[in-house]
Amino acid sequence: MSFDKCMKEGESIEQKDVENKSPALVEKWLDKSYDAYCNAALAAMSRTQKEKALASIQRSLERKRVFYADNPRRCGDINGVKLRNISKTFYWMSYLQLVSDERVSDFEHLTDKIDLLVDDFEAAAPELSRDSILSAMAEGTHNSSVAVKGLILFKKAKFFFNSGVVYGECNEVKLAKYNFEEIQRPVEEFYRVFNDAQKISSVSSKDRQQLDEIKEEVRILEGETLTEMTQVIGRLSLAAANEKHEEVMKNQETLDFELVYYVYDLYHHALSQVRDKDVELEAEILSIMGTYQLKVLKMPNSRNKAKNYYTKCIELALSLHPKNVTTEKWYKDAEDNLRDLQKDVLKSEHEKDSEEKQKYTKELLEVSQFLDDRRSPADYQLKNEILAIIEKYPPKVQGFDAKNFGASDEQDSKKVLRKAIQIYHPDKQPKEDRLWFWTSERITMFLTELLSKVKTGSSNHN
Structure with a gap:
């Protein structure tokens, strides 16, 4: 059937009077109208026809959304209907090449166009989350539009990454961890799309080139995610240790040293999570462990261990230059405690030298007296x-x-x-x-x- 006939059929059904009609009949007419516009999109030859068919499809889907909103018994999940509408709309956009057509030859232009479409969908349905809209778009992308689908999946992963960074800056480490973990799903799906595209001969060289560019961006994102995830896990481990420390130290009169060592192990675990991966957080944990050794454990070798922790902490902190962390509380604590430890060491060494000097002086006098007493009269x-x-x-x-x-x-x-x-x-x-x-x-x-x-x-x- 030709484009014009399909459009007329859809319009005639759409113009039917649905007032006082049964919901079942109205739903049937909406489905037929939608199917007619879809057939028109399949028959479209020019860009004008494609855009006209897509506008009719969007209008038909909007009517369906309104219908289900007015008849919740026939569809209890109105947000689900909206997401399915987005998926179907994007399917036809990608099928009709209205997303990545011949006029979009540059990868950055394609990226910008996807962002604008997401913004449009988000404005039309503000109650939907951005990641759900991206998921619907990725799900609805036509099979031949592999570069578009790959880009949407990358943008979904990037969305979770940015959300994780924002939560991390607000010290919402649990939400940050959740978002960083969510990155894995769109990344895995992207690699599946990428590998499938290598097996399909019909994929254009342009799409392959764009997929290669996206793949490189995904690899960079994975590396950045690992770094951020390490920091988040380290902060979670540190927060757990601090929380347990406060709990143990509340009742100091009956201090349980088994729990004390358990807390120390938590600090050590947090340190192992970030060692050689997050220098600043590693320095912060070293400062806390030094204070824990010096003021909580107080074992015979605690002062030496604390000194080593503080020294390493300060070395790492200064290696962050040009970033300045000397105003941080953990750095000041490390510096002040190390200075006090050094004073004690110097005082102890001075006292020891004085004692040894007095001892040797006494011995020398004794030897001198011994030799004088035994000097030969000859x-x-x-x-x-x-x-x-x-x-x-x-x-x-x-x-x-x-x-x-x-x-x-x-x-x-x-x-x-x-x-x-x-x-x-x-x-x-x-x-x-x-x-x-x-x-x-x-x-x-x-x-x-x-x-x-x-x-x-x-x-x-x-």
């Missing part, structure tokens, strides 16, 4: 013998003072001997006095021999 005897030689045979060295010689190095026999050897050495004596030259030579030889005995530890120098 050293004094040896010096007296050398002084006796000097008194009997005074050296003829200019400027020699026996009094100063006897006062120096009184406890070191080796030094006394060396000095004596020097003052009696023949080269330093007047050669014109041959008798004295002989005497000084003999004395030098005697003292040199005596020095060698002292070096070997011999005290026998008679």
Whole structure:
């Protein structure tokens, strides 16, 4: 049947007087009118005919919506009717190529056109959610419009992603987690559409190219979702740990350390969720764990663990530059507590050094006293013998003072001997006095021999 005949048939049925007619008969006429306009769309050849058929289909669907609204017994789900109408309308739009026709050659134009259509549907049915409208559009897309369907599925995934980000910024982590999890369904459906399109030879090269572009966007979205999901799960885990911590610490008089360690394990689990994935949240959890070790657990090694946690926290926080997190409470807590810990360590080390110094000083005094008490009397005897030689045979060295010689190095026999050897050495004596030259030579030889005995530890120098 031709386009004109189908349109006339639909219009004639549509113009029937439905007043005071039974709902069953009116419903039958609405179905026939809709079918006639659908046949007209199938027979449409020009763009004008396509747009006219689509306008008639939309009008027919609107009449159906009004009919079911007035007759709720025949259809209890008016929103379901609206979604089915959107699905059918979009089916004909995609079938008639009124969405991605030859005038839309650029991918960005197609994206903008889809957004405008979603806005139109949302304005016509404000009680419907945007994701339900996108789902209806994706479901109603004609099988040959794979690029359009793929784009709608991507936009649905993007809608959930944006919703998750908004909820996350409002600290509604549970709703954020729900939206991020919902992304998986349209993503999986997109990959199914993409894979099916590779097997269909009738898919145009233009559609394949657009699907490849969408696939790349989907991959980027998956990576961003993983990052956001990690942060959300980490915040949920941290919130659960904080909540349990408050519950345990309310009754400190009967503190149950099994519950305390359970809370600490919750913090550790939250840390494992975000480690190497969300640096800022990791730093925040490290700060909390350091405080938990320092002020709650208070075990023998808690101070060292707290110091390590705070140090790592500050390192990660500073690595976020140019983002500045030094004004955050968790950063200030980490910095203040680490500074106090360092002061305690320095004070402890200073006290320890003082104690060790006093201990070593005392030991040195004891050793010195021990050596003085046990110093050999032979050293004094040896010096007296050398002084006796000097008194009997005074050296003829200019400027020699026996009094100063006897006062120096009184406890070191080796030094006394060396000095004596020097003052009696023949080269330093007047050669014109041959008798004295002989005497000084003999004395030098005697003292040199005596020095060698002292070096070997011999005290026998008679």
